[in-house]
Amino acid sequence: MTLVERLRPTTPVLRVAALVGAAAVWFAAYELNRPLWDAVVFDLAGQDPESRLGSGIHFFLYDTVKIVLLLAGIIFVVTVLRSFMSVERTRALLGGRREGVGNVLAAALGVITPFCSCSAVPAFIGFLATGVPVGVTMSFLVASPLINEVAIALLLGLFGVGPTLLYVGAGLVIAIVSGLVLGRIRAERWIEPFVFETRLGGQLIDSTVRLTWDQRIQMGVEEVGTILRRIWPYLLVGIGLGAVIHGWAPEDFFATYAGPGNPAGVLVAVLIGVPLYSNAAGVLPLVEALHDKGLPMGTLLAFMMAVVALSLPEIILLRRVLRPPLIAAFVGVVALGIIAVGYLFNLVLG
Amino acid sequence: MIIKVLGPGCANCVNLERVTREALEQLGVEATVEKVTDFPTIVGYGVMSTPGLVVDEQLVLSGRVPTAAHVREILEPLVR
Numbered sequence: 463m464t465l466v467e468r469l470r471p472t473t474p475v476l477r478v479a480a481l482v483g484a485a486a487v488w489f490a491a492y493e494l495n496r497p498l499w500d501a502v503v504f505d506l507a508g509q510d511p512e513s514r515l516g517s518g519i520h521f522f523l524y525d526t527v528k529i530v531l532l533l534a535g536i537i538f539v540v541t542v543l544r545s546f547m548s549v550e551r552t553r554a555l556l557g558g559r560r561e562g563v564g565n566v567l568a569a570a571l572g573v574i575t576p577f578c579s580c581s582a583v584p585a586f587i588g589f590l591a592t593g594v595p596v597g598v599t600m601s602f603l604v605a606s607p608l609i610n611e612v613a614i615a616l617l618l619g620l621f622g623v624g625p626t627l628l629y630v631g632a633g634l635v636i637a638i639v640s641g642l643v644l645g646r647i648r649a650e651r652w653i654e655p656f657v658f659e660t661r662l663g664g665q666l667i668d669s670t671v672r673l674t675w676d677q678r679i680q681m682g683v684e685e686v687g688t689i690l691r692r693i694w695p696y697l698l699v700g701i702g703l704g705a706v707i708h709g710w711a712p713e714d715f716f717a718t719y720a721g722p723g724n725p726a727g728v729l730v731a732v733l734i735g736v737p738l739y740s741n742a743a744g745v746l747p748l749v750e751a752l753h754d755k756g757l758p759m760g761t762l763l764a765f766m767m768a769v770v771a772l773s774l775p776e777i778i779l780l781r782r783v784l785r786p787p788l789i790a791a792f793v794g795v796v797a798l799g800i801i802a803v804g805y806l807f808n809l810v811l812g
Numbered sequence: 813m814i815i816k817v818l819g820p821g822c823a824n825c826v827n828l829e830r831v832t833r834e835a836l837e838q839l840g841v842e843a844t845v846e847k848v849t850d851f852p853t854i855v856g857y858g859v860m861s862t863p864g865l866v867v868d869e870q871l872v873l874s875g876r877v878p879t880a881a882h883v884r885e886i887l888e889p890l891v892r
Contacts, residue, residue, distance in 0.1 A: 548861070550861070550875075553860060577861070578822070578824065580820055580824065581862045584859055584860050584861065585860045585861065587852070587855045589860075591855065662860075681876070692823075782851060783851070
């Protein structure tokens with residue numbers, strides 16, 4: 463029996479009490495985080511807040527706790543909410559939609575549908591087999607990794623509501639436009655023929671119906687554990703690099719090479735970000751440190767999007783159903799979209 | 813009894829196979845557990861989100877990794 467099963471509350475009142483209790487502990491820990499590390503690093507260990515070592519260590523400890531708390535809270539809430547959606551329901555909603563409306567809907571559903579990139583191929587075949595247009599399917603496949611809950615959690619915590627909304631809005635626009643473009647180039651000729659011969663057989667099982675609240679809450683707790691176990695190495699490397707930049711990088715080093723004055727900044731950020739395989743948890747601590755060093759938000763958002771939206775493992779998986787020209791078009795269109803968004807943000811915000 | 817675990821081989825599929833074997837052991841049932849990694853076959857069972865669990869050619873679960881207890885609940889009526 464797992465810890466969760468043993469602790470599972472047995473009545474609705476106990477369940478609500480447990481949730482409220484957990485939320486109270488979470489807020490207390492979040493509020494105490496800064497005073498705690500101020501006291502430990504600066505008072506107890508006697509480090510100078512102005513020194514490189516002192517501010518670097520403080521940044522690392524404070525950020526690690528803050529990010530883990532943010533991730534745990536937001537992944538839990540998102541997983542419980544998403545337990546009401548499923549790929550099967552999304553497919554049913556998209557069936558019979560025309561391009562245009564379909565692309566908008568597919569991008570929005572890509573954000574709220576629980577989806578693991580390891581399901582990209584079966585979902586792709588399943589969508590096409592039931593008559594969802596290629597471009598609409600692509601909007602879904604772009605939006606799903608591009609706008610992810612880990613990035614939303616961290617942006618919200620580190621930069622506030624404004625940049626988070628910009629990120630979600632920009633991600634939706636990129637997914638919609640990419641799908642519209644890929645729907646226009648007669649992409650069917652670059653899809654492996656077996657896709658069109660496959661019939662979606664059997665009866666579809668919707669995994670989300672008849673779940674109890676206890677099960678949904680348990681799924682949320684388990685998902686927090688699963689994601690944290692998977693991303694902690696990325697997180698520590700990201701925060702470590704962030705701490706080094708925070709403490710040691712000269713104030714104007716990055717601003718000179720990738721700051722608002724350099725017109726190629728966004729382009730370079732995206733070109734570095736596409737092959738880089740990490741996730742939002744590893745990238746955002748870095749983004750935070752670089753932002754403190756004067757890099758513009760558009761460049762940084764473009765960098766983060768390039769890292770999370772296009773990953774080599776997913777491209778290798780998609781190669782099973784897409785021929786190289788379509789893979790190239792897919793990567794190219796999404797990368798161009800991210801570059802355009804980066805420049806637009808720098809223009810608007812700068 | 814033939815049980816098939818559907819999925820391209822990601823962490824979820826490995827976990828599903830593990831809890832399925834646990835559930836079988838708890839029930840004391842002998843069964844063949846096979847892995848299906850071939851995409852057309854996976855979709856042929858009606859699965860769009862992996863992992864999926866098929867018992868004697870019947871899809872019983874897809875889209876998430878359940879607990880061993882849940883798999884036991886699913887398998888119990890099927891073995892008797």
